[in-house]
Amino acid sequence: MFWFTLFQLLGLIALVTALIFYCRFKKLKFFPFIYQHIKHILIALAAIIVLITLICWKPLYHTTECFFRGKSMRAETKYSWYLGECQIKTRTGSYLPLNRSRGMPEGNENNGHNDLLY
Incomplete structure (x- = not known):
């Protein structure tokens, strides 16, 4: 689970970094831009979370299976x-x-x- 959490955190950092670079490139203020486009940013964040979850689906399944095997034993x-x-x-x-x-x-x-x- 450590790796999954790390990947999710790296996805969030990548999104924030991309927003900062976009605002600097377009010469916009960061927080007003965030406030103005919060819906689109939340959709992008949700897409990143879903994408990382789909990529990590197999290890997440096996982690859960291993946890329950240990509990049963x-x-x-x-x-x-x-x-x-x-x-x-x-x-x-x-x-x-x-x-x-x-x-x-x-x-x-x-x-x-x-x-x-x-």
Whole structure:
């Protein structure tokens, strides 16, 4: 979720930066321009939010799925957007892939990990 929030914040910063450059290019005052075109700016902001949400749809879905898998197992899990996998926290504090963990229905039984679950 950190990445999604960061992308949304970067989208907002890009919109404000574009408005500032537009006002400087046209030699307009920034706040009166915002007040005058608030409806169009809010539509542009909503479009940016929807676009970023559509781009991040798959990782958001997998993050939610991983969260509920962890709740059902009563274990701490997280979804790694970088690796693209759900990870479970071991007793030592490290995170290992949930689907390749021993004792999981989808996992590999012969991968050599002995301390994956609590």
